[in-house]
Amino acid sequence: MRCGEHKPHAAFDRKRSNLDGLQRHCRGCGTSYHCPAPEQPSVTRVPEGHKRCRGCGEVKPHSEWHRKGDGLASRCKACRAAMAPAEHLRRSYGLNEAERDELIASQGGVCCICQSAPAVHVDHCHKTGRVRGVLCFNCNSAIGLLRDNPETINRAADYLEGNAWKPTLVAPGVYRLPS
Structure with missing residues (x-):
């Protein structure tokens, strides 16, 4: 207490790290400390509210x-x-903003995957946490939705190229999986 008065617990803010769970100074003393009186010319008084x-x-x-x-x-x-x-x-x-901007500049300002949209989203490996590059929203979302799994991404590329993964019917009820 800076004021030296004895006050009820309700006059103090909480602070869990102190043994009694309360701040050492009452609310009034805390306010006067952080919001100086108007006689100090360099600082203006903070109004109520x-x-x-x-x-x-x-x-x-x-x-x-x-x-x-x-x-x-x-x-x-x-x-x-x-x-x-x-x-x-x-x-x-x-990363800080300068390091992110350096990554974007090293990629020519565009997404590493589609190479057309601006790079704005930092991509990272979810297992190791290592930053891989900066991607556009769509490419970053696509990798995330495919769970960062290279096999799944390769199958998606095969599908887009027309080499879909389809089992072949050998006999009624018997299918042969592609190799």
């Missing part, structure tokens, strides 16, 4: 924030939306 974003530094109403636990997130919806693509690349593939 608003919060300052850690990302952009703007003061926005609570409607511009996602809920997180009992309170609000530390960054506004707009900052989180702008951060989302880069976070997805880092978390899912271990």
Whole structure:
């Protein structure tokens, strides 16, 4: 408690990592710490029902924030939306945007498979997690729907070329499978 007052548990936010499950400072002290008084010229006071974003530094109403636990997130919806693509690349593939752009440039800016559509979706091996390249939406979806199985993809290519996998009727009820 920065204020030195004894207050009921309801005056404190939750914090599971502390033994008693509560923050060390009451809500009022926390607000005054993070939202300084107007006598400090470099920082403006945050009005009731608003919060300052850690990302952009703007003061926005609570409607511009996602809920997180009992309170609000530390960054506004707009900052989180702008951060989302880069976070997805880092978390899912271990790449940053520059590395992804380098991959796209090395492919000439087009999908590795169809070589006509722009490359926008990172493709990776689901067993090893290794990034294979950057594909267009349709090619990336096709590989995923065929479960990354080369045999299935080869059979699909044979089918498209007219060499369909069909059993041959040898006798009534007896079929010979193609080799």
